[in-house]
Amino acid sequence: MKKRFLTVLTVATLAIAFTSCKDKAKEAETTEAEVAAETTDVSTKYKVDTERSTIMWTGHKPTGSHNGTIALDSGVVTLNNDTLESGTFLIDMNSITVKDIPAEEEDNAKLTGHLKSPDFFHVEQFPVSAFEVTGMETVEGKTMLSGNLKMKDAVNNIKIPVTIDQNGDALTITSETFTIDRSKWNVQYGSKSFFDNLGDKFINDEIELQINITATKA
Secondary structure, three states: OHHHHHHHHHHHHHHHHHHHHHHOOOEOEEEEOOOOOOOOOOOEEEEEOHHHOEEEEEEEEOOEEEEEEEEEEEEEEEEEOOEEEEEEEEEEEEEEEEOOOOOOOHHHHHHHHHHHOOOOOOOOOOOEEEEEEEEEEEEOOEEEEEEEEEEOOEEEEEEEEEEEEEEOOEEEEEEOOEEEEHHHHOOOOOOOOOOOOOHHHOOOOEEEEEEEEEEEEO
16 A cells, blocks of 8 residues: 555656646747847838737746736837848836735735845846847747847847737737746846855746737837
8 A cells, every 4th residue: 555655656746747847938048149130121110019018927936936027118120021020129127016916915015126126136227128139030830039138237149939920000929938047137136046055045047938019010
């Protein structure tokens, strides 16, 4: 009976482990900053609708996770023959919200304030982040969008899988959920990349992001 119980427990543990690995979002390929894509005279310009666009984030630690949103400040994207040609998106770091804790609770304000502090994104000094398109290609059947992500005092190029749809004068860009390694943008608090002896008090370097952008023809 004991042996059977241990066998069942082992199978269950492996199942959970495989499920966790399967569900974990892939880290975006990250390299040095590249030259931004140029806009041509024949391209069509679209302006981002900031009210209908958002970035969803999730951060993990050993004891759980938190999630929320970040708003776009502005953005412009161009298409050439139905292909995304160039684009720049400004991200309002002061708009960071926490969604997993009720807004009326004190812990919501504490966490939001901490994320905006110098420990994390230091929004007083770096109120705006930016994403500048550098290219687009198809890899194994997926559309991969590349761009320079500037956050705090660092810039890195990331490549993320997206779906791009046109419907009349509207354009949507939706990414799969992906992760970035925050240490590459000098977001240091609770990171084992910068500090030793954190024990179980560390916070994962990987931040999950999922981007939804709606733009209309300018």
